[in-house]
Amino acid sequence: MLWGRAKSRNLEVEHWMHSLEEVEQVVKSVEPKLVSTTAKWKGIAQNCKDIATDLCQIFNKNDPHYEVLLSSYTCSRKFEDEQHQVTKTNQLRDRAVERLRQYLSEIQQLKAQSVEEQKLRTRLEHYQAKVKDLENKHSDSNKLERNIAKLKDVESRYRNFTYELTKQMEVCWKKHVALFAEACVALWYTELSLSAKLFESAESIRPFIATHLQALHDNRVYQHSDRSVIAVSQVCDGPTEQHMEQQSPISEEAFGSLEYDSVDATTSQLDRSHILDHVWRMSSVLNSSSSSNNSSHRHTENPNTTSIGRSTKEGNSNEAYSVVSQSPQTNI
Secondary structure (H helix, E strand, O other): OEOOEOOOOOHHHHHHHHHHHHHHHHHHHHHHHHHOHHHHHHHHHHHHHHHHHHHHHHOOOOOOOHHHHHHHHHHHHHHHHHHHHHHHOOHHHHHHHHHHHHHHHHHHHHHHHHHHHHHHHHHHHHHHHHHHHHHHHOOOHHHHHHHHHHHHHHHHHHHHHHHHHHHHHHHHHHOHHHHHHHHHHHHHHHHHHHHHHHHHHOOOOHHHHHHHHHHHHHHHHHHHHHHHHHHHHHHHHOOOHHHHHOOOOOOHHHHHHHHHHHHHOOHHHOOHHHHHHHHHHHHHHHHHHHHHHHHOOOOOOOOOOOOOOOOEOOEOOOHHHHHHHOOOOOOO
């Protein structure tokens, strides 16, 4: 309260100040996240290297599978170096971060000017009230004229000050659109650059992945064809106690979706013609298996599955994993 009255408000200044404060909160949230974008990639590189190091320590180096672990360690070290280089030379991200910081500084300066506006408005209200009081009391004319002159001076200064302030606030607020867009570009440029470096660094391990996935697929096709024969025989003969005992605790649908999801995650890295043939064959197997399962009312069967790196029920074949030790022929 001043002279028994509430202070006036400059709604235009308050509007732009509120808008700038909203933008400021977003910038303060985004800027540190953009800076730490490469941190998770550093964690990925470190995690891959640590796991490869641990596995190499307990693995028999004379085993042919050791080639896979050695390749994994080499790839992780290479990606660690690439990640460090991208982080060090990422000028696009550094520029976006620097511009956001400058933008924050500009907003802070305008907030400081808004405080000056409040002080100047308080001074204006003081002379307005004083002149009115002198007029009501019919005080000395010279004193009244001096205060009127001061009031006019303060009014002029306040009017010019608020005009420039609101103009600067509006210009500053409109900058956030371009700055936020640049931050998005810098973010995705960084992510894509590091993704590309990860793919390039994994060149020596990719053939092992392709070979292993093909082995899983071929083994799965064999199992589906075997299940189709069993399903047909069950329609004729009905389920037996032996079939009931040997039923897999994992449903056909759950096991199938797990494998196909894994394959789908890497199909973009395979040859296009191979992908089409791969999808066609797997679709045929799915359709065949689905029709067989429906006709047999999901009777139990012998899954005849093999586990990776472990002996099967029929012998120590290590069939699914043994293909990995072969010289890779397929490039991703």
